[in-house]
Amino acid sequence: PQRIFPFQKGHAERPADPVESLGLKGADLSLLASLNLPVPPGFTISTYAWREAKGGREDMPVGLRSDLRDQIAALETVTGRRFDGDRRPLLLAVRASAKTAMPGLAESVLDIGLNGRTVEILAGELDDATFAFRSYRRLIESYAQLVFDADPTDFEEIADEEAEEKGWSGEPATIDDWRALVARVNAYLADELGAVVPQTPFEQLVEVVGAMFKSWRSAPAQAHRALHGIPENTGLAVMVHSMIFNERNAQSGRGRAVSRDMKTGRPLLSGEFLLGSGGRDGREDAREKIDLTVALKNGGEGFPADIEQLDDHVRAVESYLGDLAEVEFMVGDGQLFLLQSRVGRRSAGEAVRLAVEFVRDGLIDEAEALLRIDATSLDQLLHPSIRRDEHFTVIAKGMPASPGAATGEIVFTSDRAQAAASEGRKVILVRHETYPEDIHGMHVCEGVLTIRGGTTSHAAVVARGIGKPCVTGAGMLRLNAQTGELHAGRTVLKEGDAITIDGASGEVIDGPVTLVRPLLDGDFATLMEFADRARRMKVRTNAETPAEARAARDFGAEGIGLTRTEHMFFEGDRVRAMREMILASDEKGRRAALEKLLPMQRADFVELFEIMAGLPVTIRLLDPPLHEFLPQADHDIEETAQFLGIDAASVRQRVEALEEFNPMLGHRGCRLAISYPEIAEVQSRAIFEAAVEAGRKTGAAVTPEIMVPLVSLRRELDFVKARIDAVATEVMKETGTKIDYRVGTMIELPRAAVRADTIAEVADFFSFGTNDLTQTVFGISRDDAGTFLSTYVREGIIERDPFQSVDVEGVGELIQIAVEKARRTKPHIELGVCGEQGGDPASIAFFAEAGLDYVSCSPFRVPIARLAAAQAAI
Ligand code: PEP
Numbered sequence: 081p082q083r084i085f086p087f088q089k090g091h092a093e094r095p096a097d098p099v100e101s102l103g104l105k106g107a108d109l110s111l112l113a114s115l116n117l118p119v120p121p122g123f124t125i126s127t128y129a130w131r132e133a134k135g136g137r138e139d140m141p142v143g144l145r146s147d148l149r150d151q152i153a154a155l156e157t158v159t160g161r162r163f164d165g166d167r168r169p170l171l172l173a174v175r176a177s178a179k180t181a182m183p184g185l186a187e188s189v190l191d192i193g194l195n196g197r198t199v200e201i202l203a204g205e206l207d208d209a210t211f212a213f214r215s216y217r218r219l220i221e222s223y224a225q226l227v228f229d230a231d232p233t234d235f236e237e238i239a240d241e242e243a244e245e246k247g248w249s250g251e252p253a254t255i256d257d258w259r260a261l262v263a264r265v266n267a268y269l270a271d272e273l274g275a276v277v278p279q280t281p282f283e284q285l286v287e288v289v290g291a292m293f294k295s296w297r298s299a300p301a302q303a304h305r306a307l308h309g310i311p312e313n314t315g316l317a318v319m320v321h322s323m324i325f326n327e328r329n330a331q332s333g334r335g336r337a338v339s340r341d342m343k344t345g346r347p348l349l350s351g352e353f354l355l356g357s358g359g360r361d362g363r364e365d366a367r368e369k370i371d372l373t374v375a376l377k378n379g380g381e382g383f384p385a386d387i388e389q390l391d392d393h394v395r396a397v398e399s400y401l402g403d404l405a406e407v408e409f410m411v412g413d414g415q416l417f418l419l420q421s422r423v424g425r426r427s428a429g430e431a432v433r434l435a436v437e438f439v440r441d442g443l444i445d446e447a448e449a450l451l452r453i454d455a456t457s458l459d460q461l462l463h464p465s466i467r468r469d470e471h472f473t474v475i476a477k478g479m480p481a482s483p484g485a486a487t488g489e490i491v492f493t494s495d496r497a498q499a500a501a502s503e504g505r506k507v508i509l510v511r512h513e514t515y516p517e518d519i520h521g522m523h524v525c526e527g528v529l530t531i532r533g534g535t536t537s538h539a540a541v542v543a544r545g546i547g548k549p550c551v552t553g554a555g556m557l558r559l560n561a562q563t564g565e566l567h568a569g570r571t572v573l574k575e576g577d578a579i580t581i582d583g584a585s586g587e588v589i590d591g592p593v594t595l596v597r598p599l600l601d602g603d604f605a606t607l608m609e610f611a612d613r614a615r616r617m618k619v620r621t622n623a624e625t626p627a628e629a630r631a632a633r634d635f636g637a638e639g640i641g642l643t644r645t646e647h648m649f650f651e652g653d654r655v656r657a658m659r660e661m662i663l664a665s666d667e668k669g670r671r672a673a674l675e676k677l678l679p680m681q682r683a684d685f686v687e688l689f690e691i692m693a694g695l696p697v698t699i700r701l702l703d704p705p706l707h708e709f710l711p712q713a714d715h716d717i718e719e720t721a722q723f724l725g726i727d728a729a730s731v732r733q734r735v736e737a738l739e740e741f742n743p744m745l746g747h748r749g750c751r752l753a754i755s756y757p758e759i760a761e762v763q764s765r766a767i768f769e770a771a772v773e774a775g776r777k778t779g780a781a782v783t784p785e786i787m788v789p790l791v792s793l794r795r796e797l798d799f800v801k802a803r804i805d806a807v808a809t810e811v812m813k814e815t816g817t818k819i820d821y822r823v824g825t826m827i828e829l830p831r832a833a834v835r836a837d838t839i840a841e842v843a844d845f846f847s848f849g850t851n852d853l854t855q856t857v858f859g860i861s862r863d864d865a866g867t868f869l870s871t872y873v874r875e876g877i878i879e880r881d882p883f884q885s886v887d888v889e890g891v892g893e894l895i896q897i898a899v900e901k902a903r904r905t906k907p908h909i910e911l912g913v914c915g916e917q918g919g920d921p922a923s924i925a926f927f928a929e930a931g932l933d934y935v936s937c938s939p940f941r942v943p944i945a946r947l948a949a950a951q952a953a954i
C-alpha cells in the first residue's frame with residue numbers, strides 16, 4: 081500500500097477511502113486540490129504508514145524515511161524552494177489528521193525547515209527579519225513542547241527574563257535581541273532537558289511526524305476513543321504542506337468564508353477575514369477584521385486577494401458538497417489558498433431555510449431536503465427557546481416533559497398562580513405533582529415544574545396538550561410547602577424568585593434568561609409541503625379543547641386521533657359535576673350528575689366537529705384514573721361537600737372507599753363503563769346528538785369514531801358496544817337523521833394486543849395506546865418510573881425512556897403481532913397510535929414500518945410528526 085499521498089492544485093493522489101487513510105484534514109485538502117482549487121502543495125502520510133511505524137513506538141521505518149525524501153524532492157520542484165536551501169528555503173506546516181476530531185492529538189507545528197542559517201536567509205528574502213525570527217522562535221518552542229514535552233510557561237519566563245535584561249517589552253526590539261532570545265531558549269533546552277532541536281530540516285520533519293504519531297496514544301485521546309467507541313487501531317495520518325506566510329504583511333491574513341447569507345439562505349459570500357499580523361506580539365484582537373459580504377459588494381476593497389475568486393471557490397465547494405460550505409482560507413502576500421472545507425453548522429431555523437433554498441437552487445431534491453432536517457429540532461421553532469450564548473446556572477435537571485422555555489416568578493399553588501397572573505405577573509408553577517385542581521394554575525402560568533412524575537404524568541400530558549413548557553421529576557429539588565422554600569443544593573429559592581425552565585432539555589435555571597421566539601416563516605410551510613407530498617401515514621392530533629384543536633389544524637393535523645373526555649372535566653364547575661358523578665353512591669345519583677355533564681359534553685363535541693369539519697374525530701369514552709379527580713386537600717373536600725350538600729365526613733369516607741393502591745391499573749377505562757353503563761350511554765348520546773347538530777350547522781355529514789379504552793377482553797368491547805349501538809338507534813329515531821358512526825378500541829393492554837384478531841371482529845378501528853401498553857408490558861408505573869428510568873438511561877441499560885420512544889423490541893413486537901392479527905381478521909381495519917410516542921420521530925419510523933395508518937400526537941408535535949412520517953417513507 082501507498083504510504084504517502086501528494087496533492088497540489090489540480091492534482092491529488094487519492095486513496096479509495098480518503099478519510100480512513102488520510103484523516104479529515106488530509107482527505108479534505110486532497111479533495112480541494114482535486115477540485116482544482118488553490119491549496120498549498122504538500123502530501124499526507126497515511127494511517128497505513130502510522131501502522132507501519134507502530135504508531136510512533138519505534139523509529140521511523142527506513143521505507144517511510146526514503147518515501148519522505150522523495151516527497152520533499154517533489155515538493156521542492158513544485159514550489160521552487162529547497163529544504164535547507166541557500167536561498168528561498170522551503171518551510172513546512174505539519175498537522176495531525178484523524179478521522180474524527182479528538183482531544184489530545186498534537187497541535188500543528190509550523191515553519192519546519194528553519195534553523196540558525198535559513199532564518200537569516202528568510203529574513204533577507206522577505207525583507208522582514210522580525211517576521212523570520214518570530215517564526216523561528218515559534219518553531220523551536222512548539223517543537224520542544226511536542227517532542228521534548230517542554231513546559232510552555234518556562235518559555236514565557238525565559239522571555240520575561242530576557243526582556244528585563246535587554247530592556248524590551250512584548251517582543252525583542254532589535255534583530256540582535258531576537259538572536260539572543262533564540263540562543264537563550266536553545267541553551268535552556270540543552271541545559272535543562274538535554275535536548276536539541278535538530279538543525280537539519282529533514283530530521284525536524286521526521287521527529288515531528290514521529291511525535292504526532294505518538295500523540296494518538298495520549299491519555300485524553302485514549303479516553304475520548306473509549307468514550308465514543310472509536311477503535312484504537314483507526315490510527316492517525318499526518319498532513320504536510322508548504323507554509324503560507326499569512327501573517328507576513330498587510331497583503332496577508334486568514335479567514336473563514338461561508339457560501340450563504342444565513343439570514344435569507346440565499347447564495348452570498350459571507351464570513352470574515354483577519355488582516356495581516358497581530359502586530360508586535362501577534363495579538364489576535366489587534367488585527368483588522370474585514371466582513372467578506374461587504375468587501376465583495378465593494379469590489380474587493382480592502383481585501384488583499386481576488387475576492388471574486390474566493391467567491392467562486394466557495395461556490396465550487398458548495399456545489400460539490402450539495403450543502404452549506406464553510407471554508408478556511410489564507411492569503412499570503414496577495415495569494416489565496418484554501419486550507420479546509422466543511423459542511424457549515426446551522427441552527428434549527430437556518431437548517432429549514434437552507435434546505436428549502438437548496439431545493440429552489442436545484443442543489444438537492446425534496447426528499448434529500450427532508451432527510452437533512454432533524455425532526456426533533458423543529459420543536460425549537462415552535463416554542464420559545466433559551467439563548468444559549470448567555471451565562472446561566474443550572475440548578476437541577478428533570479424530565480423534558482413539554483418543550484419550550486419559560487421564565488417567571490416561582491409560585492407554589494395554582495391559586496397563587498392565578499392571583500399573580502391576574503396582576504399581569506409571569507409565574508412558573510412549582511408543585512410536587514399536579515392534579516386536576518391545578519388546571520387553572522397551569523393555564524395561567526408560563527411553565528410548570530414538578531418534583532415528581534415522568535413524561536406521561538398528569539403535569540406532562542396536560543402541559544403538552546396546552547403547549548406549556550414543563551419539566552417533571554426534578555427529584556434533586558426539595559420543596560418545602562410549609563416554609564415556602566425550594567432547595568436546590570445550597571441555593572434556596574422563595575416564592576417570587578425568578579427561575580427559568582427548559583422543557584426541551586429538562587433544565588431548571590436560577591434566575592431569568594433571555595428567550596428567543598422564532599417565527600414559522602414561509603420556508604417552514606414549504607418544508608411541510610414537501611413532507612406532505614412524501615409521507616404515507618396520516619397525522620392526527622390528541623385534543624380536547626377548541627384551542628388545541630384549532631392549533632393542531634393550523635399545524636396541519638388531519639383530524640383528531642384522541643379526545644380524552646375526562647380531560648374536558650378538569651376545570652371549574654366541570655370538575656365538581658365530575659366529582660359528583662364519581663362520588664355518587666347509586667345509579668340514580670350518577671344519572672343526575674351525568675345529566676349535568678351531558679350538555680357540556682355535547683357543546684364541546686359540536687365545537688370539535690365544527691373545527692375539524694371534513695376530518696375524522698375520535699372520541700374516547702371516559703377513562704379517568706379516579707385519583708386524578710378525587711378531592712385530596714381538606715379545603716377541596718370541604719368545598720366538594722358543600723357543593724354536594726352533604727357533610728365532609730361522608731365525602732372523605734367515599735373518597736377513601738374509592739382509593740386504589742394502583743389507580744393506573746384500577747377501576748378505569750371500559751371497566752368503569754361496565755360497572756356503570758349509564759356513563760357510556762350518556763357520553764354516547766352527547767356524541768351522537770353533537771354529530772347531528774354539527775352536521776346541520778356545517779352541512780357536512782359527521783362520522784364520529786367512538787373509542788373504548790382499556791379493553792383486554794373481546795366481551796368487554798361487546799358489552800360496551802351494545803350500549804353505544806342502542807343509544808345510536810335511539811338518537812337516530814329521535815332526530816330522524818341517519819348517523820354514520822364507528823366503534824373501535826384502544827389496544828393498550830398486552831392481552832388486547834395478543835387477542836387482536838378476535839377483538840377486530842367487533843372493532844372498526846384500533847388505536848394503540850402506547851402509554852399504558854408500555855406501562856403494562858414493562859410493569860412500571862408511568863407516574864413515577866422517572867425516578868429510576870433516568871438512572872437506567874445513564875447506566876446504558878436502556879437507550880431512551882420507553883415512555884418517550886417506543887421500545888421496539890418489546891412493546892414494538894407486541895404492536896406488530898396485533899397489527900398482523902387484526903389485519904388477518906379485517907384487512908382494512910384502520911390502525912393508529914395515540915400514545916405520547918405518536919409524536920416521537922424514532923417511534924414514528926417504527927409505526928410506519930409496522931404499517932399503521934396514522935399517528936396522533938399533541939398539537940405542537942404535529943409538524944414534527946409530519947416530517948418524521950415523510951422521512952420514514954423516503
Ligand atoms: C395511552 O395509554 O397510550 C393513551 C393514549 O391513553 P392515556 O394516556 O389517556 O392513558
Ligand code: MG
Nearest residue numbers: 828849851852
Ligand atoms: Mg391509556
